Amino acid sequence: MSDLPEQTFSIIQKLEGYSGKSEGPAISDASLYLEDATLPMPEPAAGQVLIKLRMASVNPSDLHFIKGEYGQPCVKGAPAGFEGCGDAVAAGAGAEGLVGKRVAFVAAGSGAWSEYCVTQAAMCIPLHPAVKDEDGAAQIVNPLTAIAMVDIAEKNGDCFVISAAASQLGKLMIGLARDKGLKTICLVRRMDSADALRALGATEVLDVTADDFEAQFASASRALKPRVFLDAVTDAISEKVFVAMPNNARWVTYGKLNPELFPMTQMGQLIFQSKVIEGFWLTRWMQDNGALMADLAKEVQTRFADGRWSTDVATYLPLRDVVSGLAAATQIKDGKIMIKP
Known part of the structure; x- marks a missing residue:
């Protein structure tokens, strides 16, 4: 040296x-x-x-x-x-x-x-x-998180929910879901990103600040039956989304973009509707899937090299x-x- x-x-x-x-x-x-x-x-x-x-x-x-x-x-x-x-x-x-x-x-x-x-x-x-x-x-944190998250969603049905969908990670997940034939309900705080997200493959784009958001999401949930909620925000709106989802839904939280503390209002859903709340940490997922890392890294680079991801x-x-x-x-x-x- x-x-x-x-x-x-x-x-x-x-x-x-x-x-x-x-x-x-x-x-x-x-x-x-x-x-x-x-x-x-x-x-x-x-x-x-x-x-x-x-x-x-x-x-x-x-x-x-x-x-x-x-x-x-x-x-x-x-x-x-x-x-x-x-x-x-x-x-x-x-x-x-x-x-x-x-x-x-x-x-x-x-x-x-x-x-x-x-x-x-x-x-x-x-x-x-x-x-x-x-x-x-x-190349690592967001892309591998996207692959891991969409894999979780794919194993639980053909539709899932993404919060902070206009984020870099959200866009990666939307594009990957499209390629796998999965539907996505994408939650945003500004609808000026809606057209771009739909172009990436978003099935529904909903504004969580809209007065009728809860009714809009309930309608989308009944129609598309999402089983997994991939959540980077984790706030009171997240809890309302989870409550409106079907039986056996999984709320996977991997971030806390909104620092507010909020009450869980319907804990009975965990008992009577078999719903689950869980956390995701990429480091542990990488350790658990070490044998797959070489192939996953190749897939990530291919997506960036050919322009599907950016x-x-x-x-x-x-x-x-x-x-x-x-x-x-x-x-x-x-x-x-x-x-x-």
């Missing part, structure tokens, strides 16, 4: 542990949670690679995590960021085959919001030349401007924030 710098610029976390709060992924002042730092260049141990960052994506889970409300404790002084794309420039024993390759990665040693970071070789996916850096930087970018944020600029960047609702060195 003698030809590499001795130090790396990183965005590090200021908080320690888990706050137990659930205030949502909104950020009003990133300096409350993050600060700039110059750290010693990390060295890869056996089975690890050193990655020179090209681009890192910002997911809601990143924002929950730096605020100490992700459920997994943050570590003060450790670089932030879960996911990115970069070039493997050095490796520990057993991981040398990745050196010189452009990879998508999940940070499992030092965070992705850093000029250089270390992660496990098993958490890297070599990228096809046709896959753009933007797609590579968002990453909508809201803005590019220089790494050295993350602390000062992240809050404003999160106000842009359509597309992902991409961090560049």
